Amino acid sequence: MTIKIPFVDLKLQHQPIQTQLQQVLQVVLEQGDFILGQALSDFEAAFAAASGTEYGVGVASGTDAIALGLQACNIGTGDEVILPANTFIATLIGVLRAGAKPVLVDCDPQTALIDLEAAIKSITPQTKAIIPVHLYGQMVSTRQLLDFADTYKVLVFEDAAQAHLAEREGFHAGSLGIAAAFSFYPSKNLGAFGDGGMLLTRDSDVAQKMRRLRNYGASQKYFHTESGTNSRLDTLQAAVLHQKLPYLPQWNRDRLTIAQQYDMELASLANSGIIPIQNQSGTGHVYHLYVIKVDDTCPTERQQLQEKLTAAGIQTGIHYPIPCHLQPAFTSLGYQQGDFPQAEKLSKQILSLPMYPGLSSSQIKEVVTAIADVVSTGSRLDPSAAVVGSIAA
Numbered sequence: 001m002t003i004k005i006p007f008v009d010l011k012l013q014h015q016p017i018q019t020q021l022q023q024v025l026q027v028v029l030e031q032g033d034f035i036l037g038q039a040l041s042d043f044e045a046a047f048a049a050a051s052g053t054e055y056g057v058g059v060a061s062g063t064d065a066i067a068l069g070l071q072a073c074n075i076g077t078g079d080e081v082i083l084p085a086n087t088f089i090a091t092l093i094g095v096l097r098a099g100a101k102p103v104l105v106d107c108d109p110q111t112a113l114i115d116l117e118a119a120i121k122s123i124t125p126q127t128k129a130i131i132p133v134h135l136y137g138q139m140v141s142t143r144q145l146l147d148f149a150d151t152y153k154v155l156v157f158e159d160a161a162q163a164h165l166a167e168r169e170g171f172h173a174g175s176l177g178i179a180a181a182f183s184f185y186p187s188k189n190l191g192a193f194g195d196g197g198m199l200l201t202r203d204s205d206v207a208q209k210m211r212r213l214r215n216y217g218a219s220q221k222y223f224h225t226e227s228g229t230n231s232r233l234d235t236l237q238a239a240v241l242h243q244k245l246p247y248l249p250q251w252n253r254d255r256l257t258i259a260q261q262y263d264m265e266l267a268s269l270a271n272s273g274i275i276p277i278q279n280q281s282g283t284g285h286v287y288h289l290y291v292i293k294v295d296d297t298c299p300t301e302r303q304q305l306q307e308k309l310t311a312a313g314i315q316t317g318i319h320y321p322i323p324c325h326l327q328p329a330f331t332s333l334g335y336q337q338g339d340f341p342q343a344e345k346l347s348k349q350i351l352s353l354p355m356y357p358g359l360s361s362s363q364i365k366e367v368v369t370a371i372a373d374v375v376s377t378g379s380r381l382d383p384s385a386a387v388v389g390s391i392a393a
């Protein structure tokens, strides 16, 4: 199958700045400070400043930023942490690795973001923190989050792995609560040449503890004040990320423009059950992903639509096909099918369309036309067609 329109295209992003990227790699190569080098502290400061906060601590992955970050905030054994059921599994793994008890809640079916009303109902005397996941690049309402945190005295620890430089109601992703975790996985809005992550915070104690935790718990060389681990963002990766950082605002604007065109062109398919996930944060949405719902009124099932798009050379994704509480690894948490109906329903309806800076206007048209073609020939709502189909098979 030839791919006409890929789901992401990183080459497109790197080609125009390839020479600069090679140069910064060369500088690190000559300097030789591969671990905790100059380019790392430079990038930590730059990314924290760009996100409207104080300190950055680079680690090996977004998952480590969550797990170690919670520990750095003294969130762990005996504490409950509220998080959405419909997130990437790393959010849940981070909570478990920190030793805290994850408390999953459902989501808003329009935005796919955590349902704060449901979160209120899940509060107990043990609730220490909430992890809003700024899913698909849209921040959870900062006003509502801060109200929530203030009223119920819980900490806000952001999972901003999909939301570099996103904004809402005057706040940048990463500047809202006690700390925030970012991922620099290559396909994230700001991506490294491999794995990477960062914790942002304006609390110097949290930052200092995080620096120890990522470096074997050492407060100085060979003097260990706690049991940490080895999780540092490579100097080489930091150099690449710092070089890419100035382009990020434009890349995010490109994503927004692409999303706006998708919105416009898909509007005519609303009656056919193709409903984009809602943007309630205006131009602050950074569209890590552009996600549609294929709802029950659509003549085509989600799987059928995805298969036919693939056959037409258009790559899509599903983020995510199984909510956290139904993953086989986590049955011991005691959740069941039916516990989070909105998250479960979304997992069956959502489809992520191609989204990356450089995706052209004509390519967007092609994707939407292909969707319209499939939907117009769909047969889910025609029972006679289904019967004929099954007899023929």
Ligand SMILES: *Cc1c(COP(=O)(O)O)cnc(C)c1O
Residues within 6 Å of the ligand: 061, 062, 063, 064, 087, 088, 090, 091, 133, 159, 161, 162, 182, 183, 184, 185, 195, 196, 197
């Ligand atoms: C990517 C991602 C992570 C994990 O980041 P890694 O760098 O892959 O470990 C965590 N949470 C969310 C929401 C993500 O999208």
